Amino acid sequence: MNRRTFLQESSKFSIAAGAWAAAPMANAKGFTRKSANEKIVMGAIGVNSMGNVIMNLAANQPNVEYAAICDVDANVANKRADEMLKKTGKRPIVFNDYRKMLEMKDLDAVSIGTPDHWHCLNMVDACQAGKDVYVEKPLANSIAECNVMVEATRKYGRIVQVGQQQRSGGHWQQAIKMIQDGSIGDLRKVNVWGNFNYGIGQKKVPDEAIPAGLDFDRWLGPAPTATYNQARHHGSWRFFWNYGGGLLTDWGVHLLDIALWAKNIKTAPLSASAVGGNYYAPDHDHQTFDTMGVQYQLPGYTINWEHCAGVEAGPYGRNYGLAFVGNNATLVIDRSGWEMFAEQENGKYKITPVPPNKWGKENHEEHVKNWIACMRDRKEPNCPIENGRLVALYAHLGNISLRTDSRVKYNETTADFGKNTEANALIKPIYRPPFVFPKV
Numbered sequence: 444m445n446r447r448t449f450l451q452e453s454s455k456f457s458i459a460a461g462a463w464a465a466a467p468m469a470n471a472k473g474f475t476r477k478s479a480n481e482k483i484v485m486g487a488i489g490v491n492s493m494g495n496v497i498m499n500l501a502a503n504q505p506n507v508e509y510a511a512i513c514d515v516d517a518n519v520a521n522k523r524a525d526e527m528l529k530k531t532g533k534r535p536i537v538f539n540d541y542r543k544m545l546e547m548k549d550l551d552a553v554s555i556g557t558p559d560h561w562h563c564l565n566m567v568d569a570c571q572a573g574k575d576v577y578v579e580k581p582l583a584n585s586i587a588e589c590n591v592m593v594e595a596t597r598k599y600g601r602i603v604q605v606g607q608q609q610r611s612g613g614h615w616q617q618a619i620k621m622i623q624d625g626s627i628g629d630l631r632k633v634n635v636w637g638n639f640n641y642g643i644g645q646k647k648v649p650d651e652a653i654p655a656g657l658d659f660d661r662w663l664g665p666a667p668t669a670t671y672n673q674a675r676h677h678g679s680w681r682f683f684w685n686y687g688g689g690l691l692t693d694w695g696v697h698l699l700d701i702a703l704w705a706k707n708i709k710t711a712p713l714s715a716s717a718v719g720g721n722y723y724a725p726d727h728d729h730q731t732f733d734t735m736g737v738q739y740q741l742p743g744y745t746i747n748w749e750h751c752a753g754v755e756a757g758p759y760g761r762n763y764g765l766a767f768v769g770n771n772a773t774l775v776i777d778r779s780g781w782e783m784f785a786e787q788e789n790g791k792y793k794i795t796p797v798p799p800n801k802w803g804k805e806n807h808e809e810h811v812k813n814w815i816a817c818m819r820d821r822k823e824p825n826c827p828i829e830n831g832r833l834v835a836l837y838a839h840l841g842n843i844s845l846r847t848d849s850r851v852k853y854n855e856t857t858a859d860f861g862k863n864t865e866a867n868a869l870i871k872p873i874y875r876p877p878f879v880f881p882k883v
């Protein structure tokens with residue numbers, strides 16, 4: 444695809460996205476605006492780790508009540524329900540099947556903190572049931588699931604916040620504004636990296652009997668049948684292709700999102716090309732790549748992703764971050780803050796360098812607050828579904844490139860990789876019966 448066809452493709456997609464954005468959000472499916480004095484009633488799906496964080500942050504907000512909790516692990520569900528009873532004086536109803544929970548008429552919204560292979564069914568069903576949604580990142584474990592989730596949001600007019608919380612963070616917003624205002628000069632390239640020890644997964648252990656209280660068949664859901672292994676369960680599922688995409692989807696979506704935001708990118712890259720493999724820690728259980736680099740080619744812009752799982756040193760003394768390379772300066776940023784390395788001309792700085800500042804922080808709370816405010820006002824939240832979809836697409840392209848040993852070119856119009864049949868086979872998962880890929 445040359446630059447011209449790329450722009451045509453981009454504009455097609457932006458028009459489509461615009462049309463989605465114009466879909467009725469106010470009063471859709473009977474949801475009326477709610478003033479700050481009116482209660483929003485919520486349910487949570489998947490509450491072990493991040494789902495629990497989001498649930499608690501939302502429950503801390505005025506006039507928000509969690510009336511229901513669903514988790515396929517009864518130990519987790521009951522623990523969280525007891526904690527909520529202690530916190531609020533009311534014990535949420537506990538469910539094992541989220542579809543039963545969605546039948547609750549008084550539920551306005553759900554927050555989803557399940558493993559990635561479940562997000563699509565959880566979220567599309569919730570939209571169809573007329574609930575607003577906070578869905579954790581990456582949006583889904585495949586490109587096709589991401590696409591149908593965008594359709595569901597727009598068709599059912601729901602308020603959907605994707606859990607890329609940096610979008611609600613003040614220092615991220617400030618850095619994006621500086622870049623877009625031209626402070627660092629023309630931006631040609633961004634280096635993005637994420638080195639994490641946890642990325643090699645857990646030590647290999649033998650299969651075990653399914654723990655009491657865990658409905659493992661429902662945990663697997665649409666994924667292929669499997670034996671129970673502790674190293675592939677809570678938390679570490681993200682290193683197995685049927686459930687997650689490794690560091691590239693786990694951290695990549697947080698950071699690549701910022702790389703796309705800086706240039707207001709709305710569509711797939713011209714190509715994605717990856718190198719790497721599994722070189723490290725054979726005693727640890729993981730299928731996803733522990734060592735990886737991906738180059739995304741865009742018109743006039745290159746995005747360069749790198750990760751090394753099992754180590755935590757990185758460029759600029761940061762184990763993860765972005766370095767925006769502009770003609771006047773390089774801006775380096777992570778969750779803790781940012782700094783600017785200025786270029787020189789004739790012995791003079793082109794722009795005043797900025798030493799490292801530390802005003803960044805975790806942004807989950809702002810992101811949850813933004814979701815709730817948008818639900819009340821029926822407004823688009825800080826991380827709309829299209830942003831969640833786009834960055835998940837980028838992450839999946841990197842993995843697909845390395846899994847198929849090919850430079851991949853995703854066509855937004857035909858939603859495939861053209862003649863690359865191996866890559867096409869990885870676009871959409873085959874759901875295990877009785878689960879059916881959602882139709883919107």
Ligand SMILES: NC(=O)c1ccc[n+]([C@@H]2O[C@H](COP(=O)([O-])OP(=O)(O)OC[C@H]3O[C@@H](n4cnc5c(N)ncnc54)[C@H](O)[C@@H]3O)[C@@H](O)[C@H]2O)c1
Nearest residue numbers: 489491492493513514515516556557579580606662677678
């Ligand atoms: N935004 C962030 O910074 C951030 C950080 C960490 C994790 N996450 C995301 O949060 C999600 C959850 O990750 P985690 O680390 O908390 O995983 P986890 O394995 O600790 O928890 C997932 C929970 O979901 C439950 N579950 C599985 N299938 C279910 C179903 N069908 N219905 C109800 N419950 C179900 C499991 O029993 C488990 O309790 C992932 O998508 C992850 O990428 C986001």
